[in-house]
Amino acid sequence: MSLRFHADLRLLLKILTLFLFIVVAIVPLLCILSSDFSLELIPTFLDERLLFIFLRTILLGVSTVAMSLLIGVPLAFLLEYTVLPFRSFLEKVYILPLLIPPYISAIAWLEFLGKKGDITNLNLPLDIYNLPSAIVILSLSFFPIVTLLTSFALKNIDSRLEDAARLLYPQKEVIRRITLPLIMPHIIISSVFVFVFSISELGVPALLMVNVFTPEIFAQFSAFFDTSKAVTLSLPLIILIFIIILLNRSFLGGKSFITISSFSKRKKSIELSRTQSLVALSFASLILVLSVGIPISVLLIESRLQFSIALSEAYTPLLNTIKMASMGATLMVAIGFFLAYFYRSRFDPIILFPIAIPSMMAGIGLIKFFNIEFLSFIYNSFLIVIVGYATRFLPFVTKTLHPFFEQIHPSIEESALLSGASFWRILHRILFPLMKPGIISAWIVGFILSVHELSTTILVSPAGLQTLPIRIYSLMHYGAPEMVSSLSLILIAVIIAPVILFLLIKKSLFRAVTA
Amino acid sequence: MTFLRIRNVEKSFGRKKAISELSLEVEQNEIIGVLGPSGCGKTTLLRIIAGLEVPDRGEIIINGSTVYSKRTFITPEKRNVGMVFQDFALWPHMTVREHIGFVLESRKIKKDEKISEILRLLYLGSLAGSYPEQLSGGEKQRVAIARVLAQEPRILLLDEPASNLDQILKREFKDELLRLREVLKVTVVYVTHNYLELLGLADKITVMKDGRIIQEGKTDEVYENPGNGFVASLFNK
Numbered sequence: 001m002s003l004r005f006h007a008d009l010r011l012l013l014k015i016l017t018l019f020l021f022i023v024v025a026i027v028p029l030l031c032i033l034s035s036d037f038s039l040e041l042i043p044t045f046l047d048e049r050l051l052f053i054f055l056r057t058i059l060l061g062v063s064t065v066a067m068s069l070l071i072g073v074p075l076a077f078l079l080e081y082t083v084l085p086f087r088s089f090l091e092k093v094y095i096l097p098l099l100i101p102p103y104i105s106a107i108a109w110l111e112f113l114g115k116k117g118d119i120t121n122l123n124l125p126l127d128i129y130n131l132p133s134a135i136v137i138l139s140l141s142f143f144p145i146v147t148l149l150t151s152f153a154l155k156n157i158d159s160r161l162e163d164a165a166r167l168l169y170p171q172k173e174v175i176r177r178i179t180l181p182l183i184m185p186h187i188i189i190s191s192v193f194v195f196v197f198s199i200s201e202l203g204v205p206a207l208l209m210v211n212v213f214t215p216e217i218f219a220q221f222s223a224f225f226d227t228s229k230a231v232t233l234s235l236p237l238i239i240l241i242f243i244i245i246l247l248n249r250s251f252l253g254g255k256s257f258i259t260i261s262s263f264s265k266r267k268k269s270i271e272l273s274r275t276q277s278l279v280a281l282s283f284a285s286l287i288l289v290l291s292v293g294i295p296i297s298v299l300l301i302e303s304r305l306q307f308s309i310a311l312s313e314a315y316t317p318l319l320n321t322i323k324m325a326s327m328g329a330t331l332m333v334a335i336g337f338f339l340a341y342f343y344r345s346r347f348d349p350i351i352l353f354p355i356a357i358p359s360m361m362a363g364i365g366l367i368k369f370f371n372i373e374f375l376s377f378i379y380n381s382f383l384i385v386i387v388g389y390a391t392r393f394l395p396f397v398t399k400t401l402h403p404f405f406e407q408i409h410p411s412i413e414e415s416a417l418l419s420g421a422s423f424w425r426i427l428h429r430i431l432f433p434l435m436k437p438g439i440i441s442a443w444i445v446g447f448i449l450s451v452h453e454l455s456t457t458i459l460v461s462p463a464g465l466q467t468l469p470i471r472i473y474s475l476m477h478y479g480a481p482e483m484v485s486s487l488s489l490i491l492i493a494v495i496i497a498p499v500i501l502f503l504l505i506k507k508s509l510f511r512a513v514t515a
Numbered sequence: 516m517t518f519l520r521i522r523n524v525e526k527s528f529g530r531k532k533a534i535s536e537l538s539l540e541v542e543q544n545e546i547i548g549v550l551g552p553s554g555c556g557k558t559t560l561l562r563i564i565a566g567l568e569v570p571d572r573g574e575i576i577i578n579g580s581t582v583y584s585k586r587t588f589i590t591p592e593k594r595n596v597g598m599v600f601q602d603f604a605l606w607p608h609m610t611v612r613e614h615i616g617f618v619l620e621s622r623k624i625k626k627d628e629k630i631s632e633i634l635r636l637l638y639l640g641s642l643a644g645s646y647p648e649q650l651s652g653g654e655k656q657r658v659a660i661a662r663v664l665a666q667e668p669r670i671l672l673l674d675e676p677a678s679n680l681d682q683i684l685k686r687e688f689k690d691e692l693l694r695l696r697e698v699l700k701v702t703v704v705y706v707t708h709n710y711l712e713l714l715g716l717a718d719k720i721t722v723m724k725d726g727r728i729i730q731e732g733k734t735d736e737v738y739e740n741p742g743n744g745f746v747a748s749l750f751n752k
């Protein structure tokens with residue numbers, strides 16, 4: 001009888017998880033195909049204007065990837081392989097640029113170099129309203145993604161693989177021929193993230209007046225033109241990204257070379273000469289000054305610390321943002337938890353599929369799917385925004401949970417099963433407590449991504465519902481630097497707060513679990 | 516002739532002393548067994564000999580040339596020391612053939628025939644195109660040995676090379692090693708915590724505890740007359 005119930009609950013949850021995942025993440029994306037794509041639109045590829053926008057978009061994405069790799073990979077090697085001065089400090093702060101939304105950096109750089117007349121403006125004879133500026137700003141925001149994944153791979157590489165080659169070749173050759181190939185899957189997947197994030201970005205190109213797909217689709221959509229041409233054009237791109245994700249996975253039977261185990265992880269400590277240290281340190285500092293130092297300082301000065309006025313002005317959007325991002329993160333963790341648990345990495349290509357979809361496409365898909373009578377309770381309320389967060393970010397939350405599940409030994413669960421514990425009991429007494437650090441980390445990832453979100457939200461949010469990013473974005477067009485800067489800083493604070501909280505409780509959290 | 520000479524070598528990791536005041540001499544073409552419990556510093560000793568770890572003090576001389584002293588440090592790739600790692604450490608992104616090619620290339624040797632010859636020597640011909648994850652434990656070990664043979668090292672360091680093999684494979688490995696010693700005239704340092712692997716193989720045994728050598732001598736002598744209770748316990752006595 002109890003066994004029966006156990007099986008039922010398990011099965012029910014398994015099916016429910018799959019159902020929710022499909023509804024939230026897959027169907028809306030398939031809807032893009034069903035309604036907007038048609039073969040008759042193939043000649044669109046000959047439309048010169050659109051074609052240029054398309055090529056510019058690819059140029060933006062590829063260049064941002066290249067620059068992020070140029071910054072992110074060397075930084076990861078410096079942090080993991082050398083005895084760089086201030087290494088442990090740098091290890092903690094290099095992630096900060098990722099917490100500042102790129103459109104906020106763009107706002108700061110515009111005040112600094114662009115819009116003449118702002119207090120902090122240097123009045124340099126510089127034009128930053130162009131594609132290269134957009135690439136630089138996006139790279140300075142996204143390089144930590146590369147560093148994060150590369151560092152993770154370098155940290156977890158089995159160092160004996162390098163040692164075996166070190167007996168034959170000098171260090172440089174070992175890095176080129178062993179280390180780099182081993183971490184290549186991580187570098188590729190981080191490139192995919194950076195590519196999709198950069199072509200998904202609405203704020204930066206719009207503010208810098210660079211006409212790429214995202215602002216173009218947004219403009220067409222807002223003006224009630226149809227978006228089908230743009231959709232048709234971007235489909236090959238989506239397919240290409242998806243193929244890259246698939247190939248990257250199936251490379252060597254879908255197995256990563258990097259396995260998380262405590263075995264043979266020696267902290268490498270290649271000595272640097274004085275000059276090398278100096279160069280490396282200047283490089284790291286320069287990147288941090290450009291990506292965090294200057295934007296934050298400019299915003300602080302421009303804001304004239306008018307936080308209370310800004311707060312009263314944008315109280316509702318702020319509350320909306322916190323509320324919806326929290327709910328979004330919770331929804332994603334709930335689905336992601338069971339997705340990771342029931343399906344482990346088996347469905348990875350499908351779970352990762354939404355990553356390939358740029359934000360505007362996701363928005364269009366959501367509207368196509370939910371804009372029907374039966375689902376209008378979602379479409380006409382804040383629920384559509386929350387679903388939108390999940391559509392875009394569920395893969396990230398699920399992938400954050402994966403390694404935590406892998407560390408739970410199956411025997412713990414099996415022995416509980418054998419002792420006759422019900423599934424509910426196993427969840428409640430074993431999985432939830434053991435997974436607490438994973439759940440909290442994943443929630444924070446979901447929350448941060450959701451608070452950032454601008455381009456999908458701005459498409460799908462029902463009339464009258466504003467988030468803080470949307471508020472900031474629209475204020476930008478009226479030019480109110482104090483207000484915009486203050487709100488930007490508040491937004492950054494909202495993003496950073498849970499991270500700080502997490503760092504504070506991290507020690508006790510992980511101790512409680514490992515004890 | 517003394518081929519490998521280690522004098523008063525010390526190595527600490529932070530406050531933890533992994534090797535203290537260790538001296539050891541190995542004759543040319545000799546197989547020496549290093550026996551000791553987990554964490555006693557066996558792997559660290561091998562890594563120091565190979566140059567993968569820099570000692571804090573002491574002296575290491577291989578074939579008459581100093582590879583480490585206060586003033587000298589010869590980098591690993593210039594020492595021509597071969598090593599078979601615990602769990603073999605095969606490169607997951609290379610096929611068996613590529614493993615051998617990678618090693619030969621470091622010696623600037625024209626490859627194709629030489630590769631085939633080595634593969635044949637270790638019965639790996641049919642596996643030339645396989646990746647490590649497609650191999651069984653015994654096959655992996657043969658690849659690890661093929662890799663080190665391609666290097667034609669002066670010294671062969673073996674770190675628990677047989678601990679993941681079943682009894683039959685362990686036997687075969689022993690025979691294989693004795694044969695290779697005759698063919699290649701190589702000097703071998705064989706690390707293990709299982710004395711059975713050393714009987715009938717090693718000429719000498721060195722017993723380690725907490726980073727020090729506590730007994731050394733001919734294999735039979737050490738086996739017959741363990742110096743104290745600790746050594747006896749390593750031989751299950």
Ligand SMILES: Nc1ncnc2c1ncn2[C@@H]1O[C@H](COP(=O)(O)OP(=O)(O)OP(=O)(O)O)[C@@H](O)[C@H]1O
Nearest residue numbers: 266528531533552553554555556557558559560708
């Ligand atoms: N890179 C390192 N950093 C810190 N401590 C280390 C490092 N390498 C080894 N140690 C420590 O030095 C001691 C000796 O380690 P070593 O790996 O040489 O032991 P071992 O005899 O090979 O053990 P096992 O039989 O388990 O392989 C251990 O206490 C180990 O924790």
Ligand SMILES: [Mg+2]
Nearest residue numbers: 557558559601
């Ligand atoms: Mg060892």
